[in-house]
Amino acid sequence: MGDIKKVVLAYSGGLDTSIIIPWLKENYDNCEVIAVSGDVGQGTELDGLEEKAKKTGASKLYIEDLNKEFIEEYVFPTIKADAVYESKYLLGTSFARPIIAKRIVEIALAEGADAICHGCTGKGNDQVRFELAIKAFAPDMKIIAPWREWSLKSRDEEIDYAEAHNIPLKITRETNYSKDKNIWHISHEGLDLEDPANEPMYNKEGFLELGVSPEQAPDKPTYVTISFEKGVPVAVDGEKMGSVDIVKKLNKLGGENGIGIVDLVENRLVGMKSRGVYETPGGTILYHAHNKLEEITLDRDTYHFKQQVGLRFAELVYFGQWYTPLRKALSAFVDSTQETVSGDVKLKLYKGNIIDASVTSPYSLYDPDIATFDEDEVYDQKDSSGFINLFGLPIKVQAKKGLIKE
Numbered sequence: 001m002g003d004i005k006k007v008v009l010a011y012s013g014g015l016d017t018s019i020i021i022p023w024l025k026e027n028y029d030n031c032e033v034i035a036v037s038g039d040v041g042q043g044t045e046l047d048g049l050e051e052k053a054k055k056t057g058a059s060k061l062y063i064e065d066l067n068k069e070f071i072e073e074y075v076f077p078t079i080k081a082d083a084v085y086e087s088k089y090l091l092g093t094s095f096a097r098p099i100i101a102k103r104i105v106e107i108a109l110a111e112g113a114d115a116i117c118h119g120c121t122g123k124g125n126d127q128v129r130f131e132l133a134i135k136a137f138a139p140d141m142k143i144i145a146p147w148r149e150w151s152l153k154s155r156d157e158e159i160d161y162a163e164a165h166n167i168p169l170k171i172t173r174e175t176n177y178s179k180d181k182n183i184w185h186i187s188h189e190g191l192d193l194e195d196p197a198n199e200p201m202y203n204k205e206g207f208l209e210l211g212v213s214p215e216q217a218p219d220k221p222t223y224v225t226i227s228f229e230k231g232v233p234v235a236v237d238g239e240k241m242g243s244v245d246i247v248k249k250l251n252k253l254g255g256e257n258g259i260g261i262v263d264l265v266e267n268r269l270v271g272m273k274s275r276g277v278y279e280t281p282g283g284t285i286l287y288h289a290h291n292k293l294e295e296i297t298l299d300r301d302t303y304h305f306k307q308q309v310g311l312r313f314a315e316l317v318y319f320g321q322w323y324t325p326l327r328k329a330l331s332a333f334v335d336s337t338q339e340t341v342s343g344d345v346k347l348k349l350y351k352g353n354i355i356d357a358s359v360t361s362p363y364s365l366y367d368p369d370i371a372t373f374d375e376d377e378v379y380d381q382k383d384s385s386g387f388i389n390l391f392g393l394p395i396k397v398q399a400k401k402g403l404i405k406e
Contacts, residue, residue, distance in 0.1 A: 041183020211255025
């Protein structure tokens with residue numbers, strides 16, 4: 001290991017990366033460790049991080065503000081694709097990893113580092129997401145993954161290591177949930193959540209961080225109107241806002257009304273099932289509003305095919321394949337569908353529910369003169385007879401041959 005003299009570490013200041021700095025120095029000949037934190041909206045989690053990193057052995061800490069790029073270049077393209085993993089997960093951790101890893105590679109190359117290190121476990125998806133991004137921008141860079149090397153077997157043993165090395169932690173053994181927080185969401189895993197038979201303790205003080213449970217939400221509904229231009233949210237309640245401010249505003253409104261809490265047993269890329277609780281208040285509102293607008297602005301065939309694309313897009317994001325030709329190609333298709341996805345969507349937020357109130361667009365394909373149940377002069381109902389005869393012709397031929405069975 002003597003050839004590793006300088007390592008750039010993906011540093012969050014959480015349990016894993018807090019102990020990795022001294023571990024690297026112990027196991028890699030006192031190598032220099034440069035810590036890098038990608039700021040994608042962790043908030044107070046970044047407070048005091050530089051002092052902590054240096055006290056535990058890092059030579060320096062980069063804190064890179066990636067919020068705007070994260071929302072506009074990773075989150076919004078995923079919303080436009082209506083990409084949701086396994087019908088529930090809005091990909092909060094998944095699409096944050098590629099942008100963080102990309103910036104870490106840029107710093108590692110600028111610093112002349114010999115290796116990049118991350119704190120992802122050998123059971124998780126994040127190891128794949130980080131390493132695929134590293135391979136995309138530095139294919140020959142050595143990657144150090146301590147969870148695949150060290151003798152520590154659990155988070156309890158990590159805490160033991162931290163205590164033995166006088167490393168301060170913000171958690172205790174009782175609150176030792178594995179969490180990931182950014183401007184888009186927060187995830188909770190571990191402890192009592194590892195058993196799907198256990199109901200999450202939503203009303204326990206300190207569990208939910210971005211909002212309240214539906215039971216604790218106000219008895220009065222909140223209305224919100226979101227304006228889109230070409231599939232991108234640009235205003236809330238008529239007020240133009242930047243991308244980051246829109247997400248923050250909707251996080252506040254959604255959190256207050258118990259929106260966006262998901263309990264999911266998902267299929268990880270590495271093959272196992274894993275249970276997690278996700279809070280995505282603003283994101284849940286944006287996804288709902290965007291899809292509602294597409295209902296009236298996309299034709300049937302495009303809308304249906306785009307649903308298939310969304311499933312594949314979600315898999316690519318979840319699997320860490322953001323920097324691939326297929327993801328870029330799918331984004332190009334999605335962007336072409338968004339030319340007319342402009343308009344206003346009004347929603348009612350009430351105790352964890354999102355209720356449609358109204359949707360308008362200058363590009364609406366909904367024609368009340370055609371759709372009406374009243375008398376009209378634009379639709380000849382006799383035309384449907386010929387259509388049904390032709391559409392049903394294959395069934396009729398098969399039936400005459402006796403080929404249709406119950």
